Amino acid sequence: MKKRSNEKNRLQSVHGLAFHGRMMRKSAPYWLMLVIPLAFFILFKYWPMFGILIAFQNYKIGSPFWGAGTKWVQLKWFVKFMSNPYFGRYVRNTLILSLRDMLITFPASIIFALLLNEIRSRRFRKLTANISLLPHFISTVVIVSMMMTLFSVDGGVINTLIRKLGGNEINFMGNASWFRTMYTGSDIWQNMGFSAVVFTAAIAGIDPTLYEAAAIDGSTRWKNVFRITLPCILPTIIIMWLLKIGSVMTVSYEKIILMYSPATFETADVLSTYSYRVGINEQQYSLSTAISLFNSFCNVLLIVFANKLTRRVSETSLW
Amino acid sequence: MIYKKSAGDRLFDTVVYVLSIIVIIVTLYPLIYTFSMTISDPIQAARGNVLLLPKGFSLTALRTVLNDKSIFRYYGNTIWFTVVGTVLGIFVTCLAAYPLSRREFYYRAHVTRFIMVTMFFSGGMIPTFIVVTRFLHLYNSRWSVVLSSLTTAWYIMVARSFFASIPDEIVESARIDGASEFRTFLQIMMPVSKPILAVLALYFAVAHWNSYFSAMLYISDKNLQPLALYIRSVVLQNSMANFADTSARITAAQILSNLQIKYAVIVISVLPMMCVYPFISGNLEKGLMIGSIKG
CATH class of the missing domain: 1.10.3720.10 (MetI-like)
Structure with a gap:
């Protein structure tokens, strides 16, 4: 292995899949506690953030934020x-x-x-x-x-x-x-x-x-x-x-x-x-x-x- | 502090006291006046004779408002929002804050960043509205209000820094005794965290008791709306239909002014807060400091 220039790089290479697997198992109880809070942030915070995309669409009520029927209109609404x-x-x-x-x-x-x-x-x-x-x-x-x-x-x-x-x-x-x-x-x-x-x-x-x-x-x-x-x-x-x-x-x-x-x-x-x-x-x-x-x-x-x-x-x- | 009582000092003191008294008067006057109007004699109130203290005594206004039974329904809804929102809010906040305060949790920096992002970016009113009403089908459900404002990144950070300040030895000794992570959280962490729980309870309860905006967006069914929307419709949108033909108003010979009814509605809605306030105000400042600086 080549000499690593900085600490961060070294850490990244060492932390392979096996490492994360071990860490995930060790922190399982913590993840279990975080399920509800994270679900809240994903559903009520991140999902609406994704919805900002409708500012660039002809959004029709009832359709998803991004789907097959999405019509992109660039900056039409801003103009x-x-x-x-x-x-x-x-x-x-x-x-x-x-x-x-x-x-x-x-x-x-x-x-x-x-x-x-x-x-x-x-x-x-x-x-x-x-x-x-x-x-x-x-x-x-x-x-x-x-x-x-x-x-x-x-x-x-x-x-x-x-x-x-x-x-x-x-x-x-x-x-x-x-x-x-x-x-x-x-x-x-x-x-x-x-x-x-x-x-x-x-x-x-x-x-x-x-x-x-x-x-x-x-x-x-x-x-x-x-x-x-x-x-x-x-x-x-x-x-x-x-x-x-x-x-x-x-x-x-x-x-x-x-x-x-x-x-x-x-x-x-x-x-x-x-x-x-x-x-x-x-x-x-x-x-x-x-x-x-x-x-x-x-x-x-x-x-x-x-x-x-x-x-x-x-x-x-x-x- | 040692000061010579010079003329300048005395003047300074006088100015300080005069200004403080002005602040007190300006703060309390609207509240006292509103209360006085509510219990004043309708004739005196209508003539504009009430300036500070009640003139005469009459419960007509209060009785008229309470005659409209729907106010109790609104009250009940507000209590439901406050209790459920506060309990769930504290629960979810601690559930998130505890893992983020543990150094053994390898991914805590990642999760913290994930949560912090929501402090600076948000989807805004309409995308949130679409998600809550269309995608999650919570329109006209009480849960829309409670779930959409379950907790905030800020509260989680405040609680996290409190948990982090608790000595590690307490947690470690529990672990040596064989307690699981959940037991440590519930039986060791929670009891020693009463101050932060109290602060969170205060924040959540006040916010839910006072909130009207999400209920206005998500709930159009009058049976589910909170008190704040009732006040809004009576005082700000002048809907007096509820009080038009109640017997109390007729016996008062129609002199009970709409204005006095509005004051009565306001008094009925702030009364619980005013009753609780003297008891919490003693510890308020200390509690607010826990919640404001660290974080």
């Missing part, structure tokens, strides 16, 4: 979708909503964690933290329902208050210019406390001697926030930021579908909600799949871009 007059609107709305998520909702949870840390009374801090976590456990349907009723034009308490203060009623839920505020606002209300947990934990791990040294040097608490707390949790912030980047362009369409109406499509209609309407309501399966594939494609592009950006400003990055 059709991109020549849609509202194409720009879907992309713009998707981008703006996910950017707002990163630039408003995300910093809000960091600021809240910093705020919690500065509360001196332990009991009050715990109380505030626990109350802020509560909305996370309320369902999207209920949250949108509460928004619809509280901000309603006929009898909603917010408009009642506005009228009592002498203002004009605002149709919060039916007005395209208010949609983004309502979307981001409810997101912060629901998730700020929950997203802050990670940062609170990071703050708890900061060496207290840093603060003692700063106090001796006459630093104020306001300065401590920016010169000690924030720099110390920066790694956590960057990791969470990178995890967020992974889901850029994926807005919570489950919430938008409940919130929007044709009156707010101007700002509320995103790629995924459009794909939902085309697919489920109009049953144009191929077109709908092409739209969500386009969405994922933009997602990948943005991840690459954001990763470059992060690498330029910090040492941590996705790859």
Whole structure:
């Protein structure tokens, strides 16, 4: 046998059929345990992945993803979708909503964690933290329902208050210019406390001697926030930021579908909600799949871009 | 921490407390208001006199909603989804996580990669819809909702890293005593893994209790739908037909506003969560940390 250049090659040549046969027998109980989980992933995850192929077909309802009757149409559906007059609107709305998520909702949870840390009374801090976590456990349907009723034009308490203060009623839920505020606002209300947990934990791990040294040097608490707390949790912030980047362009369409109406499509209609309407309501399966594939494609592009950006400003990055 | 109580510090403290109190008010106000509206006198509620605390007292709204017996059916369905989804979810998650945490399992890296792929790629709504409804024939079956969201790669990774952190000696001693792999898993691993089981239970239960989207896609039979879809039809789609001619509403002389009925529906659906929350909130933060950082 020739000398192997690297370890990997050597391993591969040694591990022949006999080796794998022995290993398979040894790990039989493990495989037995994995039967159900693997069946789940194959049936409900990998099979649909294979189904993405219908974005390039004239898919007929009831036929298999790939069979004798499959008609391939190349990029027909993508062209059709991109020549849609509202194409720009879907992309713009998707981008703006996910950017707002990163630039408003995300910093809000960091600021809240910093705020919690500065509360001196332990009991009050715990109380505030626990109350802020509560909305996370309320369902999207209920949250949108509460928004619809509280901000309603006929009898909603917010408009009642506005009228009592002498203002004009605002149709919060039916007005395209208010949609983004309502979307981001409810997101912060629901998730700020929950997203802050990670940062609170990071703050708890900061060496207290840093603060003692700063106090001796006459630093104020306001300065401590920016010169000690924030720099110390920066790694956590960057990791969470990178995890967020992974889901850029994926807005919570489950919430938008409940919130929007044709009156707010101007700002509320995103790629995924459009794909939902085309697919489920109009049953144009191929077109709908092409739209969500386009969405994922933009997602990948943005991840690459954001990763470059992060690498330029910090040492941590996705790859 | 030692600070001189300077004027600046006092100002800082004041700002911190004011901001925290604002957060608390903004968080709790919608919940308290919704509750107040539900039990307020219908006339006061309709006139918009309720701003924070209940005005008058009346159970008319609650009674009207509960008079529509279908709400109990929806409730029952949600409980079914939550219980079955949580139990099966935990079971399958651990079943996958345990082999992946054992170093003796030669193929664990391959299987891990196979599962991790689903974290980054997915078939999307329509292909999944076709598989579930057409190929697996689960349309209008409760199993469509439970099976299609049985577990996620993320939960498996969280559970795996927990299992991996348990000292090997425990497993080895069981093996020396002649326990099979399954017995080790069920009788040794499971009992020492209670913290991760609790975290998984919380995650699964909350997700199933709150989910509406897959039920909306896969279940059109009203007898099988969860509570969330009932709320959606009453509050968001304004279907008040269920309450139109119930006796309670007539005796209230038609003044019971649709708005108040909506508030009552919301209260009835969040009540269980609100009752459980004070008991879990104490350990919540610790539990969430197990589930969030490692992985």
